[in-house]
Structures are given as C-alpha cells and as structure tokens.
Amino acid sequence: MTLEEDTELREAIRKVTLLNATQHDGKAQTGPVIGKILGEKAELRTRVKELSILVNDVVREVNNLTLHEQKRIVEEKWPESLRKEKVEEEKRLPPLPNADKYAKVVTRFSPNPDCVLHLGSARAIILCNEYARMYKGMLILRFEDTDPKMKRPVLEFYDRIREDLTWLGCKVDEEYIQSDRIPIYYEYAEKLLKDGNAYVCTCNPGQFRERILSREPCDCRDLAPEEHLRRWQRMLEGGYNEGEAVVRVKTDLDHPNPAVRDWPALRVIDTEKYPHPRVGSKYRVWPLYNLACGIDDHLLGITHIIRGKEHLTNMVRQEYMYKHLGWKYPEAIHYGRLKITGAFLSKSKIVQGIREGIYKDWDDPRLATFAALRRRGITPEAIKKMIIDVGPKTSDVVLSWENLYAYNRKILDPTSDRYFFVHDPVELTVKQIPKVLKAKLPLHPDNPERGFREYTITPKGEDKTATFWITKKDVDAAGTGRTIRLMELFNIKLENTKAYSAEASFVSEPYEEARKTKAQLIHWIPIGEDLPCQVIMPDATISEGIAEGACKQLKPNTIIQFERFGFVRIDANNTKLTAYYGHK
Numbered sequence: 001m002t003l004e005e006d007t008e009l010r011e012a013i014r015k016v017t018l019l020n021a022t023q024h025d026g027k028a029q030t031g032p033v034i035g036k037i038l039g040e041k042a043e044l045r046t047r048v049k050e051l052s053i054l055v056n057d058v059v060r061e062v063n064n065l066t067l068h069e070q071k072r073i074v075e076e077k078w079p080e081s082l083r084k085e086k087v088e089e090e091k092r093l094p095p096l097p098n099a100d101k102y103a104k105v106v107t108r109f110s111p112n113p114d115c116v117l118h119l120g121s122a123r124a125i126i127l128c129n130e131y132a133r134m135y136k137g138m139l140i141l142r143f144e145d146t147d148p149k150m151k152r153p154v155l156e157f158y159d160r161i162r163e164d165l166t167w168l169g170c171k172v173d174e175e176y177i178q179s180d181r182i183p184i185y186y187e188y189a190e191k192l193l194k195d196g197n198a199y200v201c202t203c204n205p206g207q208f209r210e211r212i213l214s215r216e217p218c219d220c221r222d223l224a225p226e227e228h229l230r231r232w233q234r235m236l237e238g239g240y241n242e243g244e245a246v247v248r249v250k251t252d253l254d255h256p257n258p259a260v261r262d263w264p265a266l267r268v269i270d271t272e273k274y275p276h277p278r279v280g281s282k283y284r285v286w287p288l289y290n291l292a293c294g295i296d297d298h299l300l301g302i303t304h305i306i307r308g309k310e311h312l313t314n315m316v317r318q319e320y321m322y323k324h325l326g327w328k329y330p331e332a333i334h335y336g337r338l339k340i341t342g343a344f345l346s347k348s349k350i351v352q353g354i355r356e357g358i359y360k361d362w363d364d365p366r367l368a369t370f371a372a373l374r375r376r377g378i379t380p381e382a383i384k385k386m387i388i389d390v391g392p393k394t395s396d397v398v399l400s401w402e403n404l405y406a407y408n409r410k411i412l413d414p415t416s417d418r419y420f421f422v423h424d425p426v427e428l429t430v431k432q433i434p435k436v437l438k439a440k441l442p443l444h445p446d447n448p449e450r451g452f453r454e455y456t457i458t459p460k461g462e463d464k465t466a467t468f469w470i471t472k473k474d475v476d477a478a479g480t481g482r483t484i485r486l487m488e489l490f491n492i493k494l495e496n497t498k499a500y501s502a503e504a505s506f507v508s509e510p511y512e513e514a515r516k517t518k519a520q521l522i523h524w525i526p527i528g529e530d531l532p533c534q535v536i537m538p539d540a541t542i543s544e545g546i547a548e549g550a551c552k553q554l555k556p557n558t559i560i561q562f563e564r565f566g567f568v569r570i571d572a573n574n575t576k577l578t579a580y581y582g583h584k
C-alpha cells in the first residue's frame with residue numbers, strides 16, 4: 001500500500017498538523033509534523049520522502065483553513081488534546097536561588113527617570129514583580145536619578161514610569177528616590193574614606209588612566225585618610241570644579257579588568273549650570289551608579305537582584321565596596337539581552353526624536369514605549385506572558401514584533417467583538433435585489449451569545465437597488481464578471497467597475513453557492529449606516545475609511561477586530577471614529 005492510500009495515516013497526520021497549526025497561529029510547519037509522525041511510527045523512517053510529500057499536502061490543506069476552523073475541528077474530534085495543550089501552556093518561572101534563606105524575598109526595579117519606559121525594560125519589571133509575588137515578598141521601585149548632567153531626570157517621567165508599572169500590573173510595595181538620599185551616600189563615602197577604603201583622586205583623567213592600566217597607584221591613593229577627608233570637605237564646599245576631584249573606591253589594582261580597578265564613586269557636578277529637577281542646586285557632589293546602587297541594595301534589604309548580564313562588571317565593582325563595609329552581597333541573577341527585532345529601543349534616540357518633532361509624543365505608534373503599546377491595544381498580559389515564557393535565562397533572546405502580536409492575539413481573539421471597516425472605500429450599487437433582506441452578523445464567530453449586528457437591506461426603485469461601501473482592494477482583486485459574496489448577506493456579480501464606484505447584480509443568497517464557486521467573501525457596509533473612521537497605523541500613517549454603523553456605540557479603549565483588517569483599539573469616538581492599529 002502506498003502511503004497516499006493509507007487513510008488511517010492521513011488522519012493521524014491531520015491530527016498532528018491541526019494541533020501544530022492551532023499552536024502556531026493557524027500555520028502548521030512541515031518539519032515538526034514529520035518529526036512527530038516519525039516519533040510515533042518508526043517504521044516510516046525508511047519512507048521519509050514519500051511521507052514528506054503526504055505531510056506537505058496535509059499541511060497545505062490545513063493552513064488554508066482559518067484558525068477558527070482549525071480549532072473547531074480539533075475541539076470536535078480531539079477535545080482531550082486541547083486540554084493537554086492548555087496545561088502545557090501554563091509556564092512557571094524557575095525558583096530563585098536561596099530564597100528560603102531569607103525571611104522575605106525583596107526585589108527592586110530601578111529606572112532612571114530620564115525617559116519613559118519601553119519594551120526593553122519589560123524583562124526587568126516583569127521578572128522582579130513576578131518573583132516578589134511568587135514568594136509573597138516585596139517589590140521596591142527605586143528612581144536612580146543621580147546624574148543631573150548627562151542622564152538628566154525629567155519630572156514628568158517619574159509619574160509616567162509609575163503609570164506604566166501600574167498598567168503592567170505591578171504592585172510596588174515601597175518607593176525610593178535616590179535624589180532624596182544624598183546625605184546617606186555622603187555618610188558611607190566618608191566612612192570609606194576614613195577607613196582608607198576610598199580616596200579623593202585629583203589627578204587629571206589621562207594621568208590616572210595611564211597609571212591604572214599599568215596596575216600602579218596614582219599619587220593620591222596612598223595619602224593618609226586625613227588628607228582625603230580634607231579633600232572631601234573641600235569637594236562638598238565647592239572647592240573643586242567639575243572633573244577636578246573624584247572619590248574612588250579601592251579595589252585590587254591587579255584585577256584583570258582595568259574597568260574594575262579603583263572605580264569612581266562620587267564626583268562634582270556644577271548644579272548651578274545643571275540644576276537637578278527635584279533638588280535644584282542643593283548638592284554639588286553626586287554619587288555615581290555603583291555607589292548609590294550598591295549602598296541602596298544593602299540598606300533597602302534587597303535579597304535578589306534581577307538584572308541584565310551587562311551589569312556583571314558592576315557586581316564585581318560593588319563587591320569590593322561590600323567587603324569594605326562588611327556587608328554581604330545579595331543574590332544576583334543576570335539574564336541575557338532581550339532583543340526585539342525592528343523595535344526601536346534606544347532611549348537617547350527616542351528622546352532625540354521627540355525633541356526634533358519626528359515623534360508626536362511618547363505614545364507615537366512607531367515607538368516601542370509602553371505608552372505606545374497601550375495605545376495600540378497591546379495588552380499587559382501579552383507582554384507578561386511573553387517575558388515569563390522567556391524566563392530569566394542567561395542566553396540572549398531575540399524576539400520579533402510578530403512574537404508579541406501572537407501572544408496578544410491569543411488574548412484578544414476570544415474577547416474582541418468583530419466589526420466591518422472599509423478602507424479606501426468604493427461605492428457599490430447592487431441591482432435586482434428580489435426582496436427586503438436582513439443580515440445578522442455575529443459579534444464573535446465562536447460566541448453567538450455575544451450578540452449580533454443587524455442590517456436591513458431594502459431595495460429601492462425600478463432596478464431594486466441598494467448601495468454599499470466596499471474596499472477598493474476587493475474590487476480590484478475580483479475584477480468584472482466575477483461572482484463575490486458580501487459576507488452573511490448574498491452573492492453578487494460585478495458588472496462594471498470604475499475608480500471609486502462599481503455596479504453589480506444580485507445572484508443568489510445561499511452561502512453554499514459561493515463556496516462551490518470559490519467566490520471571495522468580502523465585507524461591506526450599507527451606505528447610510530456608516531461612520532467615518534480613521535485608523536492610525538504602526539508606521540504613523542493614517543488609513544482613512546468607513547466603519548459600520550454599529551460602531552457608533554463603542555467606547556474609547558475598547559479593543560475590537562475589524563474583520564479582514566486587524567485588531568484595533570478605539571481611541572476616540574464622536575462624529576468620527578479614531579482607532580489605533582495593533583496587528584493582524
């Protein structure tokens with residue numbers, strides 16, 4: 001028997017293919033299907049070539065179905081496999097190291113409020129929050145705003161960041177702002193200086209670099225602590241200009257990484273020239289990242305630091321300071337980089353683009369800021385699910401917008417109502433409609449209980465005509481003389497098409513006829529029961545068109561699906577509907 005004739009085998013392939021398709025947004029992949037079949041039927045290993053022809057055929061057939069049709073078949077024939085899939089989907093994060101050693105797990109998210117948050121921060125935020133919840137611990141939000149010159153904080157971003165965290169579903173248990181804590185950093189700086197574990201270096205940077213690269217102390221390093229305390233006082237009192245003095249924490253001068261050796265901890269910033277947005281010119285000496293972060297992690301009782309592996313060197317630096325102060329370094333988990341291809345994740349480029357007017361605002365659809373994602377109807381649940389699936393592994397992960405869209409689609413598909421949107425509208429006149437017809441369109445194809453949109457088509461005049469809006473693309477694709485079906489209404493034959501008008505005549509009502517002739521199913525809106533509509537696309541272009549009348553009652557923030565177009569979020573709805581496009 002050829003494999004082609006083996007109906008049992010074909011059915012087995014169909015099952016595997018359908019399951020694979022429903023797990024991959026309706027598109028089954030040949031490779032995994034063949035792999036699965038060979039795993040179940042080892043005897044076919046000698047007939048792979050024949051098998052792959054058969055699989056290819058089934059995959060093509062399955063991929064031609066919509067995701068809904070695929071799910072319906074699976075539900076009907078193999079409901080048990082669907083349940084299994086759901087269990088597998090619920091992924092948990094791996095446990096934190098040594099969590100049981102601490103009375104309470106405390107994590108922290110510590111942004112610099114010099115920009116709004118974007119997708120690049122999602123991993124830190126979600127992992128810190130999820131772990132705090134998983135262990136019934138605490139999440140601390142700490143604003144790291146101690147660089148009023150180069151990474152200048154901006155007041156509005158403190159609030160925008162809080163807003164983003166709330167939207168992402170994070171529960172912040174405590175909040176700290178480093179610019180409120182400057183006296184604390186001074187206190188520990190003094191202690192380090194007094195104990196001879198830090199020094200005030202007044203060398204010029206070039207000189208210092210030369211020495212440190214050859215593993216030698218600079219002229220300041222070995223002076224008595226009293227001298228360094230004097231210099232420290234002078235720093236605080238304004239006796240040094242920017243760049244003239246820096247507090248350095250002593251490390252091993254032989255450390256293999258020169259960037260670790262005697263790292264800078266505090267420096268002078270001319271806050272008359274660069275006032276801090278919160279504390280103005282009150283302080284001239286500002287802690288650098290490793291001093292402020294290291295001291296806070298200890299004082300705030302952080303048990304688990306969860307951050308990107310680009311911070312590994314910072315951990316090495318801070319461990320010297322912890323040793324000097326007799327502290328124990330928290331558990332540290334360093335995850336790999338998460339790259340989203342095509343997403344624009346450089347803070348400085350975002351800020352620059354806004355300043356230059358390239359982007360209208362922080363929620364410009366071209367940006368990957370949380371504000372922009374929110375406006376486009378990307379749900380926080382989708383972001384969370386994607387991040388948890390990736391987990392805290394150390395290898396780099398590259399995801400695409402499509403990955404995020406797939407997560408979002410899974411969440412929106414069962415809950416979003418369907419409506420028609422005709423972009424680039426063409427006025428269609430249909431003649432010879434035999435009687436008054438009612439169209440009853442389900443708000444959701446799988447859940448009739450969600451209700452319907454209903455339109456009555458009343459033919460008028462001698463020619464018994466009715467007029468509709470349809471999309472130009474559909475008219476062009478069909479061409480004159482072809483039969484097409486207005487979804488859930490009737491079949492028509494296009495007779496005459498011009499640039500923005502078309503004529504057709506009524507053919508028949510039954511769907512079966514359209515199916516037999518493989519007529520294209522298109523969406524439509526009765527002229528008169530319409531609403532002007534604009535959809536802001538991800539590239540910030542505007543797709544102008546017409547939404548069906550039933551959309552008039554949609555409230556802003558509702559996410560719907562415009563059939564055959566994509567998921568959109570209603571942004572405003574008065575005399576004109578404005579929506580933001582999410583994805584297909």
Ligand SMILES: [Zn+2]
Nearest residue numbers: 201203218220
């Ligand atoms: Zn020096």
